[in-house]
Amino acid sequence: MGQDIPVMLTNAGLEVVGQVERAGRLRPFDAWKRVVDGTVVPTNVIGDESDVYLQEIDDEWFEVAERCGLFGAEGTFLVSVAGQVVEEDPWFLVRISGDKALAGELVQNPGEPDFVTAAVDGHVLVSVTTEEDGFWIVRFDVDEAS
Numbered sequence: 001m002g003q004d005i006p007v008m009l010t011n012a013g014l015e016v017v018g019q020v021e022r023a024g025r026l027r028p029f030d031a032w033k034r035v036v037d038g039t040v041v042p043t044n045v046i047g048d049e050s051d052v053y054l055q056e057i058d059d060e061w062f063e064v065a066e067r068c069g070l071f072g073a074e075g076t077f078l079v080s081v082a083g084q085v086v087e088e089d090p091w092f093l094v095r096i097s098g099d100k101a102l103a104g105e106l107v108q109n110p111g112e113p114d115f116v117t118a119a120v121d122g123h124v125l126v127s128v129t130t131e132e133d134g135f136w137i138v139r140f141d142v143d144e145a146s
Contacts, residue, residue: 009105013098013100013101013105014096016094018092018093023078023118023119023120023121024119024122025122027088027090028089029087031125032080034125035127035129043064044060044136046060046137048135053135057113057128057137058104064126065077065117068124068139070119076095076120077120078094078117079116079118080117083114091118103135109130113129115128124141127140
């Protein structure tokens, strides 16, 4: 990746509030293991046929995140970006501070979003990943992610 994670987060319309080791019991490494598990079923799949597919991904991520209670006090949540993740990497504690551009900025390759978000207490994860058949948005509840 060409830039550091806090810069990516800021460019994505997020304010970095801090870093934490765990979302409940989950470190980012643990969350990513769940995301890449071969049995994962997407909550929604978005294609790249539209000129505004990145905005569609952001809108759908936000809707899923809001519906499942991802956002905590003062709108905070945790995020981990693909490529960052080694076992000891922390979560970034963030809040939306401007126009959301997560799908366009939280990428390893341009136009290919890959990130995991978590509620601060770890009760839910919402991931966005680039897959062969489109962009997957997946919600993991605590019971499923345990």
